Amino acid sequence: MTTEVAIVGIGMHEFGRTEGVSGMDQGVIAVRRACADAGVSWEDMQFAFGGSMAAGAADTMVSLLGLTGLQFINVANGCATGGSALFSAYNTIRSGVFDLGIAVGFDKHERGAFRVNTKGSGLGDWYGASGLALTTQFFGMKINRYMHEYGISQSTLAKVSEKAFRNGAINPMAWRRKPISEEEVLNSAMLSYPLTQYMFCSPGEGGVALILARADKAHLYTDKPIFLKAAVVRSRRFGSFEVLAPSIALEHNAGPTVDASKAAFEMAGMGPKDMDLAQLQDTESGAEVMHMAENGFCEHGEQEFMIQAGETEIGGKFPVNTDGGCLANGEPIGASGLRQVYENVLQLRGQAGARQVPNDPKTAYTHVYGAPGISGVTILSR
Amino acid sequence: MAQVPVTEGVFTWPSESPQLIGSRCVTCGNHMFPVQQGCPKCTGAETAEVLLGRRGTLWTWTVQGFPPKAPPYAGDVDPKTFKAFGVGYVELPGQLKIESRLTEADPEKLKIGMEMEMVIVPLSTDADGNEVVTFAFAPVA
């Protein structure tokens, strides 16, 4: 019998651009806020998993938080860094090794599109030199093919962005706080056809920390424990179409998101129909569209109707990216996956303020996706 | 002005009809590009070099609308003179799909399923004044 796991404290440093505050300091602030939320002190933490891509080794935070001697393990797993830290913390408690610990992620990236480290990604210099080492191209090509196969319109892509910025405008932690209309989205610069500037998220800054405890001890820290029913990370299989691939196989595989989603639902003993809301990776608006189907929330092509009908709005049948997603929050790689969980905890506690999903949601889903073909999924319930 | 390839070992050069250089798994026949050891399909460790086909169909595409960061990009990054370029995956029958620059960058002229052929295109000029060339795929007229 494994131990159940609850999230008992959450903390976040505002996403966006915070001049003069390092990425690690943003992580430290998130940790302090999480501790305050759970009513515990840093000294109570028995273990930590943490990571960032560009803002330093997470374990050096202890010199700012206190040298308590706890087990601190750095996690580096690309876009799934936060998800991997959470997966590790979850299983550390599930296995009974520790009772209380923290998962933390933070980052601070330079402005503009990510500069791809071709060597670190196992690619030859010729690849970047020839103008192919841009993740944005992959997103343009994947959604272009998807639109061709399943009849998704550009208006639908723009509506995803419009929704993200509208949700961001009512999220005090978000970076982009100004609504942008569908028309403005469509008329912004065409970066990678069919995706325009306002259809893409930007690298950014921020930090998130989540405190986890054995479920049977959760009442010590909170009267609103949120239970982590599944945390899964999966890598790609042969034949999947992934970012930064000089070639792909003729045969098709549905990709790591489908695998991670299935495994998470199995672990939680639930299905897509049991979920009340979801935060899905929206590196660009097409990704949100495709990930709705890849995670099992609809059939391929149904998104066109669902999004046009407003079903994924906060007040709709199945709200998606209620906090504005990556589009409105930016993407600090190490923190991004944990931000989604933070938002779901708020929603399930009924503390999401102006963007609270109505009718007391009981279950919530998160999904991250990133290079080089990795997906992380969590399922929460109250 | 001499023409030099952006790298050795990715395509045959100089050549009347250049071809991409890939690998074929000795165990299962899976094709890979660029050359690599080890097969991601069957986990076999033995591969042999193979020249890939020069013609295929466009599987998907996009247009690179802004100058990539340099490095790693070797081409023109001056926003005043930068020209958008097409990027796509071309499906080579019986082999694999190759990611490549496209000679066409007009969304009106790019169609999934259209016939494409490999060509060599100029990319930049190196410190010695040589023209650096890379591979691309062009619509078959």
Ligand SMILES: [Zn+2]
């Ligand atoms: Zn093989």
